[in-house]
Amino acid sequence: xxxxxxxxxxxxxxxxxxxxxxxxxxxxxxxxxxxxxxxxxxxxxxxxxxxxxxxxxxxxxxxxxxxxxxxxxxxxxxxxxxxxxxxxxxxxxxxxxxxxxxxxxxxxxxxxxxxxxxxxxxxxxxxxxxxxxxxxxxxxxxxxxxxxxxxxxxxxxxxxxxxxxxxxxxxxxxxxxxxxxxxxxxxxxxxxxxxxxxxxxxxxxxxxxxxxxxxxxxxxxxxxxxxxxxxxxxxxxxxxxxxxxxxxxxxxxxxxxxxxxxxxxxxxxxxxxxxxxxxxxxxxxxxxxxxxxxxxxxxxxxxxxxxxxxxxxxxxxxxxxxxxxxxxx
Amino acid sequence: xxxxxxxxxxxxxxxxxxxxxxxxxxxxxxxxxxxxxxxxxxxxxxxxxxxxxxxxxxxxxxxxxxxxxxxxxxxxxxxxxxxxxxxxxxxxxxxxxxxxxxxxxxxxxxxxxxxxxxxxxxxxxxxxxxxxxxxxxxxxxxxxxxxxxxxxxxxxxxxxxxxxxxxxxxxxxxxxxxxxxxxxxxxxxxxxxxxxxxxxxxxxxxxxxxxxxxxxxxxxxxxxxxxxxxxxxxxxxxxxxxxxxxxx
Amino acid sequence: xxxxxxxxxxxxxxxxxxxxxxxxxxxxxxxxxxxxxxxxxxxxxxxxxxxxxxxxxxxxxxxxxxxxxxxxxxxxxxxxxxxxxxxxxxxxxxxxxxxxxxxxxxxxxxxxxxxxxxxxxxxxxxxxxxxxxxxxxxxxxxxxxxxxxxxxxxxxxxxxxxxxxxxxxxxxxxxxxxxxxxxxxxxxxxxxxxxxxxxxxxxxxxxxxxxxxxxxxxxxxxxxxxxxxxxxxxxxxxxxxxxxxxxxxxxxxxxxxxxxxxxxxxxxxxxxxxxxxxxxxxxxxxxxxxxxxxxxxxxxxxxxxxxxxxxx
Numbered sequence: 099x100x101x102x103x104x105x106x107x108x109x110x111x112x113x114x115x116x117x118x119x120x121x122x123x124x125x126x127x128x129x130x131x132x133x134x135x136x137x138x139x140x141x142x143x144x145x146x147x148x149x150x151x152x153x154x155x156x157x158x159x160x161x162x163x164x165x166x167x168x169x170x171x172x173x174x175x176x177x178x179x180x181x182x183x184x185x186x187x188x189x190x191x192x193x194x195x196x197x198x199x200x201x202x203x204x205x206x207x208x209x210x211x212x213x214x215x216x217x218x219x220x221x222x223x224x225x226x227x228x229x230x231x232x233x234x235x236x237x238x239x240x241x242x243x244x245x246x247x248x249x250x251x252x253x254x255x256x257x258x259x260x261x262x263x264x265x266x267x268x269x270x271x272x273x274x275x276x277x278x279x280x281x282x283x284x285x286x287x288x289x290x291x292x293x294x295x296x297x298x299x300x301x302x303x304x305x306x307x308x309x310x311x312x313x314x315x316x317x318x319x320x321x322x323x324x325x326x327x328x329x330x331x332x333x334x335x336x337x338x339x340x341x342x343x344x345x346x347x348x349x350x351x352x353x354x355x356x357x358x359x360x361x362x363x364x365x366x367x368x369x370x371x372x373x374x375x376x377x378x379x380x381x382x383x384x385x386x387x388x389x390x391x392x393x394x395x396x397x398x399x400x401x402x403x404x405x406x407x408x409x410x411x412x413x414x415x416x417x418x419x420x421x422x423x424x425x426x427x
Numbered sequence: 428x429x430x431x432x433x434x435x436x437x438x439x440x441x442x443x444x445x446x447x448x449x450x451x452x453x454x455x456x457x458x459x460x461x462x463x464x465x466x467x468x469x470x471x472x473x474x475x476x477x478x479x480x481x482x483x484x485x486x487x488x489x490x491x492x493x494x495x496x497x498x499x500x501x502x503x504x505x506x507x508x509x510x511x512x513x514x515x516x517x518x519x520x521x522x523x524x525x526x527x528x529x530x531x532x533x534x535x536x537x538x539x540x541x542x543x544x545x546x547x548x549x550x551x552x553x554x555x556x557x558x559x560x561x562x563x564x565x566x567x568x569x570x571x572x573x574x575x576x577x578x579x580x581x582x583x584x585x586x587x588x589x590x591x592x593x594x595x596x597x598x599x600x601x602x603x604x605x606x607x608x609x610x611x612x613x614x615x616x617x618x619x620x621x622x623x624x625x626x627x628x629x630x631x632x633x634x635x636x637x638x639x640x641x642x643x644x645x646x647x648x649x650x651x652x653x654x655x656x657x658x659x660x661x662x663x664x665x666x667x668x669x670x671x672x673x674x675x
Numbered sequence: 676x677x678x679x680x681x682x683x684x685x686x687x688x689x690x691x692x693x694x695x696x697x698x699x700x701x702x703x704x705x706x707x708x709x710x711x712x713x714x715x716x717x718x719x720x721x722x723x724x725x726x727x728x729x730x731x732x733x734x735x736x737x738x739x740x741x742x743x744x745x746x747x748x749x750x751x752x753x754x755x756x757x758x759x760x761x762x763x764x765x766x767x768x769x770x771x772x773x774x775x776x777x778x779x780x781x782x783x784x785x786x787x788x789x790x791x792x793x794x795x796x797x798x799x800x801x802x803x804x805x806x807x808x809x810x811x812x813x814x815x816x817x818x819x820x821x822x823x824x825x826x827x828x829x830x831x832x833x834x835x836x837x838x839x840x841x842x843x844x845x846x847x848x849x850x851x852x853x854x855x856x857x858x859x860x861x862x863x864x865x866x867x868x869x870x871x872x873x874x875x876x877x878x879x880x881x882x883x884x885x886x887x888x889x890x891x892x893x894x895x896x897x898x899x900x901x902x903x904x905x906x907x908x909x910x911x912x913x914x915x916x917x918x919x920x921x922x923x924x925x926x927x928x929x930x931x932x933x934x935x936x937x938x939x940x941x942x943x944x945x946x947x948x949x950x951x952x953x954x955x956x957x958x959x960x961x962x963x964x965x966x967x968x969x970x971x972x973x974x975x976x977x978x979x980x981x982x983x984x985x986x987x
Contacts (some may be wrong), residue, residue: 099781099783100778100779100781103775103778103779104779106775106778107764107775110767110771110775111764111766111767113766114766115588115589117584117586117588117589117592117593118592120593121592121593121596125593125596125597125600126596128600129596129599129600129603132600132603132604132617132618132621133603145612172636172639172640172642173474173475173635173639173640174632174635174636174638174639174640174642176472177475177480177635177639178606178610178611178612178631178632178635179606179609179610179611179612180610180611180612181612182610182612196472197471197472198470198472198474198475199469199470199610200469200471201468201469201471202471205471240599241596241599244595244596244599248588248591248592251588251592255588258504259762259763259764259765260758260760260761260762261762261763261764263728263758263760263762264756264758264762264776264823264824265776265779266727266728267726267727267728267751267754267756268751268776268779268780268827269748269751269752269779269780269781270779337446337503337505338444338446338447338499340495340588340591340595341446341447341450341495341496341499342446342450344492344495344595345449345450345453345454348454348458349454349457349458349461352458352461352462352465353461353465355465357608358465358466358469360465360466360468367464421728422729422730423729423730424720424723424728424729426728427719427723427728427729427758
């Protein structure tokens with residue numbers, strides 16, 4: 099009963115926080131849909147700029163988008179990915195290839211293409227084995243974590259404005275309060291995120307290798323984790339919660355391979371990264387997109403559940419301790 | 428004179444907030460190391476390593492994310508109570524918000540400029556050699572714009588939580604479409620539109636052109652664009668900041 | 676008289692200091708108990724412990740027959756807290772505030788509606804129930820703060836400096852309200868700096884200083900414990916011609932203080948006969964233009980007990 103009353107209270111307070119509504123219902127979906135467009139475009143061809151006066155000699159190829167330029171390009175165009183390769187015709191008719199962001203294998207393929215040699219591998223612009231769906235989910239992880247902290251703001255506000263003290267002088271326990279905040283943040287985060295990802299699926303169709311049910315599950319998992327994280331941070335931090343959360347979220351998203359899958363080659367670093375829940379999440383997302391069964395990732399789900407529960411429990415315990423130490427007075 | 432005193436005091440407050448110092452020094456360094464390691468294999472050329480690329484771009488990221496520091500120093504409840512007294516002093520209302528903007532800006536450029544020099548001369552990253560000063564000017568101009576944007580957000584929204592729920596999302600979108608995470612050549616109509624709207628894109632592009640091509644074509648245009656955007660933000664402050672709402 | 680709260684040997688330590696040093700007291704049913712003491716005396720610490728928002732390091736507390744360390748739910752149901760800081764939501768209306776804080780005591784339906792209305796009416800905010808506290812004056816916010824603490828009809832109400840920073844009209848209203856609570860048999864613990872408030876409403880008082888109870892009882896009990904002196908203040912002509920030692924040498928006189936135009940003479944209440952003093956004044960060619968008699972106040976009692984003024 100008290101949980102319902104606490105929820106009603108938070109919903110009432112949302113009326114004066116249109117910014118939360120705007121960011122949850124408008125900005126996050128826009129970001130997700132923009133991420134969708136990016137994911138959709140990732141499968142497009144590699145772009146090659148050819149610096150040459152002699153266009154007729156150049157082969158067309160279905161794997162590349164070739165643009166002929168008469169003027170030399172700067173290296174910055176490669177550095178920023180405006181072009182993936184720059185091909186220059188030498189005096190002897192041979193072509194040399196320059197790249198900044200593509201690996202040597204792809205570079206040699208382009209070299210062979212232009213020098214009329216046999217190409218041993220065909221390259222596309224898929225930079226990793228990751229599918230469109232898991233790439234999309236990886237891109238939105240950071241935003242979901244940040245938004246989770248935003249939606250949990252009523253908790254630190256209750257501390258600052260002393261209403262938490264008043265609440266705890268009633269029969270409401272710390273556990274009930276945290277549960278109510280969890281439910282509020284979870285629903286506020288899940289609904290717009292799921293709707294946006296579902297719309298993305300409608301746009302991208304079969305490119306996203308998940309059914310709607312799997313999307314619902316994966317969104318629920320990342321939302322639950324983000325909510326637990328937000329509550330954990332709100333319990334342990336006295337102030338600057340959002341700054342600290344953004345910092346941690348950015349670092350963890352990067353090292354867990356949300357934006358770009360990698361292997362550092364250093365065993366201990368990879369082991370630590372694999373223990374983090376976001377790594378489990380990305381593994382599950384990639385695996386499910388490839389058609390693997392849910393059961394195969396039971397350990398991953400367990401890892402995620404464990405992190406979520408542990409963060410929540412620690413949140414409750416620390417809130418209890420802070421209450422008893424008089425920090426809310 | 429009182430404006431200088433207020434700026435000095437705000438600067439002291441920022442440096443005394445451990446989280447703000449940590450986030451604005453550690454974050455670019457940690458990001459630089461992590462991204463440099465993660466993306467090592469992706470950068471297969473001899474001219475620019477992953478560390479070279481991310482040394483510059485992580486400072487651009489940090490310059491953009493300074494928005495949260497500005498909102499903290501302006502509207503954090505603990506600081507605001509003391510800040511209210513400033514309003515009672517014989518200063519113009521412009522000095523109230525400009526002091527926050529200026530103090531955050533000075534704080535940021537001290538840290539970021541030192542980091543840039545450390546990364547070029549100690550970690551041997553490429554900031555353009557002698558052209559480092561131009562790259563630093565670009566980053567400083569971006570920092571000024573970010574501080575102005577956040578200050579404008581504070582004047583409009585009047586609440587730190589509200590500012591932190593909207594402004595960082597906007598700057599994150601600018602960052603997303605800056606060429607740091609997503610290649611600028613991504614071939615999609617809507618992406619091209621987003622890219623052209625992000626001020627951070629022009630800073631990234633100009634920095635890379637200066638460092639690798641010794642090309643300053645975009646330099647003045649980028650600086651002027653950032654200054655114009657900053658002035659617009661400051662004008663928004665002028666018309667939206669109300670002293671009576673700040674002291675409430 | 677039945678005791679609703681029994682505190683025995685209560686202790687609370689913080690790092691480096693002991694905030695409450697083994698205090699014991701009882702609160703009788705239906706009384707208004709005043710809790711007095713300077714800043715840092717341990718009043719708020721004691722109140723926060725009773726409200727169960729602060730742990731304690733020793734002693735026992737029994738509230739309505741329940742042990743505070745084990746039966747907190749049963750106790751919290753019957754206790755209402757009015758904290759020193761305003762603990763209200765500025766963005767919600769007055770009614771929404773009261774409704775929420777009553778609902779978390781599991782009051783619902785028609786009973787909730789009735790309680791909310793009664794609470795707002797008792798603090799004279801019913802007409803402003805749809806307005807937000809950010810539009811209220813300081814006094815109105817304090818009244819709303821009270822309404823939020825009483826809407827669940829508690830048997831015991833603890834008020835921690837409820838009149839800080841408000842206008843005299845609102846303060847009088849709050850004091851009158853406390854009297855109505857008392858008339859209904861509700862027990863009130865009232866913590867304050869202001870002597871006149873304690874004198875106006877409290878049946879008994881506890882005086883704390885540096886974590887200890889230094890005096891306990893009614894005002895009369897306290898007066899008996901300390902020197903109950905009477906101070907006479909004279910406005911005299913030719914005051915400079917009067918040697919104050921002549922007056923000081925009188926047996927009944929405890930202290931003489933002579934300033935430029937005033938003469939203060941302190942006598943013990945039991946020796947309250949100033950004829951000899953007046954005689955001495957007149958024989959020294961001084962004319963009495965004005966005279967004032969003042970008995971020891973609670974402030975004087977406090978000063979006597981602690982060596983500090985209440986507002987130090």
